[in-house]
Structures are given as structure tokens and as C-alpha cells.
Amino acid sequence: MKTKYAITLAAALFLALSCLAPALAAGRPDKPSPEKVLQMLQAGNARFVAGKMHRINQDQARIEMANAADQGEHAFATILSCSDSRVPVELIFDTGIMDLFVVRVAGNVVRTDEAGSIEYGLAHVHTPVLVVLGHTRCGAVTAVAQEVQGHGHALERNIPPLVAPIVPAVKAAMQAHPSAKGAAIVPYAIEQNVWQAISDLFVMSPATRDLVKANKVMVVGAIYDLADGKVHWLPQDQVGRILAAAEKNPQRATEAMAK
Numbered sequence: 001m002k003t004k005y006a007i008t009l010a011a012a013l014f015l016a017l018s019c020l021a022p023a024l025a026a027g028r029p030d031k032p033s034p035e036k037v038l039q040m041l042q043a044g045n046a047r048f049v050a051g052k053m054h055r056i057n058q059d060q061a062r063i064e065m066a067n068a069a070d071q072g073e074h075a076f077a078t079i080l081s082c083s084d085s086r087v088p089v090e091l092i093f094d095t096g097i098m099d100l101f102v103v104r105v106a107g108n109v110v111r112t113d114e115a116g117s118i119e120y121g122l123a124h125v126h127t128p129v130l131v132v133l134g135h136t137r138c139g140a141v142t143a144v145a146q147e148v149q150g151h152g153h154a155l156e157r158n159i160p161p162l163v164a165p166i167v168p169a170v171k172a173a174m175q176a177h178p179s180a181k182g183a184a185i186v187p188y189a190i191e192q193n194v195w196q197a198i199s200d201l202f203v204m205s206p207a208t209r210d211l212v213k214a215n216k217v218m219v220v221g222a223i224y225d226l227a228d229g230k231v232h233w234l235p236q237d238q239v240g241r242i243l244a245a246a247e248k249n250p251q252r253a254t255e256a257m258a259k
């Protein structure tokens with residue numbers, strides 16, 4: 001009995017040490033691989049869609065744990081999402097407390113506040129994945145599409161500068177789909193706006209580019225469908241092309257660290 005206990009203890013110690021070693025070597029806490037995180041998010045969304053949510057990490061024990069723990073050792077994905085109330089980020093991935101580092105802003109745009117928040121999520125909370133999550137019927141993208149097509153309406157003073165990063169996305173969508181007029185351009189613009197946010201992030205954030213190039217972080221584009229709750233994952237090779245373009249962009253930031 002004693003021998004069995006000793007063997008179990010030795011095995012547990014070995015397991016603990018072998019888990020710690022790669023984490024210490026990389027200077028980052030041990031986390032699932034980006035591919036594994038993507039699978040976790042996909043599985044969580046499948047449970048959400050099927051109405052079979054596990055609702056894990058939402059209990060009193062997790063609240064107490066979050067109060068004592070370092071989120072950097074637990075949260076596994078950074079998500080940039082629109083503020084829209086129809087896109088409840090933790091719910092749609094069937095996640096709970098201390099699972100996701102969420103950045104929310106109307107139109108899921110990236111400017112300084114969002115880039116800084118994402119840098120914190122990737123470099124300090126050490127999430128192996130960043131998801132830029134657009135959604136169908138996005139009001140911010142729709143408003144910009146109307147404005148660019150000459151059917152805009154009055155907006156409160158702070159909204160136009162907020163949604164300005166969506167303008168090039170709408171224009172690119174119109175160029176790629178010249179026959180899509182009026183509201184028909186919106187779905188294309190929503191996808192293009194995900195790529196635009198990723199591009200803006202790569203141009204503004206050398207730290208993010210470095211983490212992606214070192215294979216420590218995977219950046220993924222996705223669109224949440226309000227109609228059925230499904231997250232549609234956008235082609236991964238496009239992210240590589242956007243990164244390559246950002247690396248050649250003369251306007252890219254080159255100093256990763258603040259002075």
C-alpha cells in the first residue's frame with residue numbers, strides 16, 4: 001500500500017514538474033496550445049447552440065478562486081467583441097469567471113484603448129488566442145455603410161470618430177462586391193471589418209506581431225450569427241496575409257514597449 005502511494009506521489013510530482021517546465025522556459029504560465037484553445041471555444045459554442053451548456057466556472061467556488069488567483073494563470077482567450085447586447089461573449093462560448101479576457105467596443109474596432117487592452121490580454125494575462133468577433137446585423141457597421149453610401153443620419157458627437165475605423169472596411173467591401181447596394185453590402189462589410197480590426201491591431205502593436213510570429217499567440221477572426229447563436233470561424237490564412245502586409249506597412253509601429 002505504501003509503495004503504491006509512493007509511486008502515485010512520484011507520478012504526480014513528475015506530472016507537476018513536466019507541466020511547469022515548458023511554462024518556466026517560455027516565461028509564460030502553462031496554458032493550452034492555441035489549437036487546443038480554439039477547440040475549447042468551438043466546443044463551448046456548440047454546447048451553447050445545442051442548449052447543453054455546462055455552465056462551468058460560474059459558482060461561488062470560482063468567485064472565491066478569482067479573488068485569490070492570478071487571472072494570468074487561468075484565462076485562455078482574449079476576445080474583442082462588439083458591445084451589442086445580443087452578443088453575450090461568455091455565454092456564447094459556455095465559459096465562466098476568469099476564462100475570457102474580453103474587450104468590448106461598438107463595432108469591434110481597434111484604436112489605442114482596444115490595442116492596449118488586447119496587449120494586456122496577450123502579454124500579461126498570457127492568453128494563447130485572440131478572437132476578433134464581429135456579428136451579423138451589426139448596428140455600427142450598418143450606420144457606417146449608410147453614411148458611406150450617402151444615406152447617413154445625425155449621430156451624437158462622439159460616435160463618428162468611434163466608428164471611423166469601419167469606413168475603410170465598408171469601402172473595401174463595396175469595391176469587392178460592386179453589385180451589392182444599400183443594406184446588401186452590410187454582411188460583406190461586417191466580415192471586412194473583422195479583417196480591418198486585425199490589420200489595425202497588427203499595425204499598431206509590434207508586441208502582438210511578435211507574439212504571433214513566435215507562435216505564442218494565434219489571432220482568429222470570427223462572426224457570431226444572431227439568428228442561430230453559431231460562431232463562424234473565418235479562414236485562418238487571411239490572418240497570415242494581413243500580418244505580412246502589416247510588416248511591410250511603413251506606418252506600422254516598431255517599438256513594442258512604451259518609453
Ligand SMILES: [Zn+2]
Nearest residue numbers: 082084138139
Ligand atoms: Zn455590433
